[in-house]
Amino acid sequence: MLGIVTFIIIFGVLVLVHEFGHFYFAKKSGILVREFAIGMGPKIFSHIDKEGTAYTIRILPLGGYVRMAGWGDDTTEIKTGTPASLTLNAEGQVVRINLSQKQVDMTSLPINILTYDLEDALEITGVVLDETKTYSVNHDATIIEEDGTEIRIAPLDVQYQNASIWGRLITNFAGPMNNFILGTLVFILLVFMQGGVADESSNQIQVVPNGALAAAGAKTGDRVLSIANHKVSNWAELTKAVEEATTGISTGDEITVAIQKTDGTKQSLKVAPKKQNGQFYLGVKPGLKTGFWDKLTGGFRYAWHAATMIISALKNLISSFSLNKLGGPVAMYQMSDQAAQNGFEDVLTLMAMLSMNLGIVNLIPIPALDGGKILINLIELVRRKPLKQETETYITLVGVAIMVVLMIAVTWNDILRVFF
Known part of the structure; x- marks a missing residue:
């Protein structure tokens, strides 16, 4: 049950933040936002503001949507009679x-x-x-x-097509932009919750509870001076020293680790590294930079690192496509469930990663995604005239069809992996 609630909250926040970006800049660009919906399915509450936007709450707590005049599939059809x-x-x-x-x-x-x-x-x-x-x-x-x-x-003068090219461009980009902002803010929040950002330029360490170095008597804040005669002055040297010092040893064998305590005294410890997934670990993490500016910039660095990881994964997907490299709602639920079991920080980490992912994926220039709309805006900017509305509609429909087929395939593949 906790996994389901976590999934709904994460998915809902990501979609609503994304749609609010479209909503806010559409209004600023003179486009009529006909409806801003929280949830999907039958309506349970509705209110129209003085600018003509209907704010609705719908029965299924799964994200939401923005309905802009003349945008996407927004139409008013009345049958004869x-x-x-x-x-x-x-x-x-x-x-x-x-x-x-x-x-x-x-x-x-x-x-x-x-x-x-x-x-x-x-x-x-x-x-x-x-x-x-x-x-x-x-x-x-x-x-x-x-x-x-x-x-x-939706009269023509308040429709999406009649806004300025820059108004349409920022309206389409605003959804992914909001996801980038959300992801970055959550990463900054995580850094503050953790008390600081990893300092990989120093040999100061955080000791993992129940780890090998903790069992030998080391404490968080100590500095590792050397590992089996390999000198250590930063995190990169520490990981390399562990790798070299544990080559050829067996479980239970000890290595010598020289540390400097927080009071300045030095100790030589006998440590038995613990083996996990074929590798030996001391049970340490980099020390923390705890200054306000360090925490703030650390959050931005984590966001940038997440973005580069996602872009790298997309490149890998394009070069060697496989459905197993994609995940749909089933995979997202699994990740949400696992994060909920691990604690609040893992839930926030997942939300930040998924928010960055949603922003980047939506910028892919495929019709029906925001990136496809932005590409059309840029083509219009170069041509100095808009595409015919019918042409844009057909292009969007093709994109929607592709995305629907892909989503069905990914979801079916997720079900097969999980249940069969």
Whole structure:
């Protein structure tokens, strides 16, 4: 149960932070955000702000989404003959189109819709009491969809395609950018929680409880001066010295480790390294830099290291593709479950890594991903004119199809690996 809760929290935070980036910069760019949803599935709460954005909470606690006017698959489709009701203002303009049977307004006008244009002409035509009538639709009118969600209509001037090229570019980049910011902040938080950042330029150590060096009497804060006559002045020399000193020894054999205590006294210890996965270990970690600036910059370094690891893994995936190198929701649940069992710090580490991963993967220039949209923006910038909306839609649909097929394949492969 703890694994499921951890999975939902991590997945939810990553997606909501990503979508909030799109949401915030879309609004700043003059694009109408029709809905900002927390969760998926049927709506359980809805509120429309003065700018026309519907904030909804949905029943399935799995991330969320942003619905921008004219972006992606955001469309308003009304079938010919659909029964609806219209709310008119004092000037006779339509201010609400109700397609839902869940909300009934006794003062509204019943109509069977024949044609409509809610983007350009802003008109709706239908049969009212056996008479065909056409009504003007207010620019800021709302429409109540069949599931009861009330959102603004999307006239052309507030659609994604009519924002400036720079507005569209930053709106598409903002999702991955937010994931990079989140990942970096979580890494910084981890460094502060751990009391500092690893100092690999020093021979000062942290002693792992129950490790070989701890059993010999060493303490955190001590300095390793030499290992079996191999001098040590930093972490790289320490790991090399352990490797050389343990070559050819057997479990239980001892090596000599010279240390300097925190009070300045020196000791020579007999240590029996512990073998794990075919290698011998002393049970130590690098000492810590504990200054505020060290912690802050250390968090940034961890974020950069995580990003370079992910990019390297992507290069390896491209050069030798295999489904076993990919993981879907099942793999993510397994990682969440393991992190939850190991403790809060492991959960934060997983969240930071996945956030960096989500940001980088979304920048891959594949249609349907943010990177694909950014590529289209850059092409438009070079051409000095936008692509046709139909062309962009077809390209996006191809990308969606590819991603859906890949996700199904990855998820099925995860299930086979876990359960069979």
